[in-house]
Amino acid sequence: MLFEDFGFDNRILKSIGHLGFDEATEIQARAIPEAMAGRDLLASSKTGSGKTLAYILPALHRVYKKKALSRRDPRVVILVPTRELAKQVFGQLRLLLAGSRLTSVLILGGENFNDQHKSLQKDPHFIVATPGRLVDHLKQRHLYLEGLELLILDEADRMLDLGFADAMRAINNAANHRQRQTLFFSATLDNTDVNEMASELLKEPSRVAIGQGY
Numbered sequence: 001m002l003f004e005d006f007g008f009d010n011r012i013l014k015s016i017g018h019l020g021f022d023e024a025t026e027i028q029a030r031a032i033p034e035a036m037a038g039r040d041l042l043a044s045s046k047t048g049s050g051k052t053l054a055y056i057l058p059a060l061h062r063v064y065k066k067k068a069l070s071r072r073d074p075r076v077v078i079l080v081p082t083r084e085l086a087k088q089v090f091g092q093l094r095l096l097l098a099g100s101r102l103t104s105v106l107i108l109g110g111e112n113f114n115d116q117h118k119s120l121q122k123d124p125h126f127i128v129a130t131p132g133r134l135v136d137h138l139k140q141r142h143l144y145l146e147g148l149e150l151l152i153l154d155e156a157d158r159m160l161d162l163g164f165a166d167a168m169r170a171i172n173n174a175a176n177h178r179q180r181q182t183l184f185f186s187a188t189l190d191n192t193d194v195n196e197m198a199s200e201l202l203k204e205p206s207r208v209a210i211g212q213g214y
């Protein structure tokens with residue numbers, strides 16, 4: 001399947017052109033239409049299969065095409081387990097947002113809390129964050145998630161391994177708009193903790209698992 005066949009907003013098609021590929025990977029071909037239809041999604045495929053774009057592209061499409069639920073709250077939060085992954089995801093997002101009026105911030109543990117507070121005061125549209133630090137800002141009321149439209153969990157299995165279950169729940173509870181959509185990505189779905197967290201966070205999700213016999 002080609003990227004031009006998903007029905008993406010033209011601004012997305014243009015920025016995908018800068019990435020240098022035309023054809024979607026299997027997880028992208030299966031996950032993107034489900035996400036674009038507004039459904040919750042539980043997805044897995046192996047490392048290196050292109051999961052990042054499988055959620056970033058539908059997230060961008062939603063933000064371009066739909067009116068925000070709130071004027072100040074972030075529209076999309078992407079949770080990732082580690083600083084390294086957060087930086088990679090943020091890099092891809094920035095590349096795709098280049099030339100648009102949409103703004104994004106990176107919120108990581110181990111970095112200056114006050115600087116992060118200031119960047120949150122500018123009401124970014126997208127936040128890429130590690131869960132613990134984002135919860136610290138929530139507790140300080142540096143941001144509100146009532147108007148959040150899209151919550152994305154990348155490498156949810158690793159987030160659980162790293163002890164972020166309570167932080168994930170706190171973010172889920174704060175992002176309580178009934179129109180919120182959730183995309184949940186994991187390297188494996190063959191894990192009780194992953195399935196329990198997925199059932200807490202997702203509403204009647206579509207399931208897309210590549211190469212695991214599901």
Ligand code: ADP
Pocket residue numbers: 021022023024025028045046047048049050051052053
């Ligand atoms: P995963 O999260 O599944 O481990 P990534 O999203 O990190 O995979 O993507 C792995 C690599 O594949 C990245 O370098 C990315 O730029 C590249 N990639 C993503 N989508 C495609 C595509 N449709 N065609 C070719 N390369 C792609």
Ligand code: MG
Pocket residue numbers: 051052154
């Ligand atoms: Mg990944």
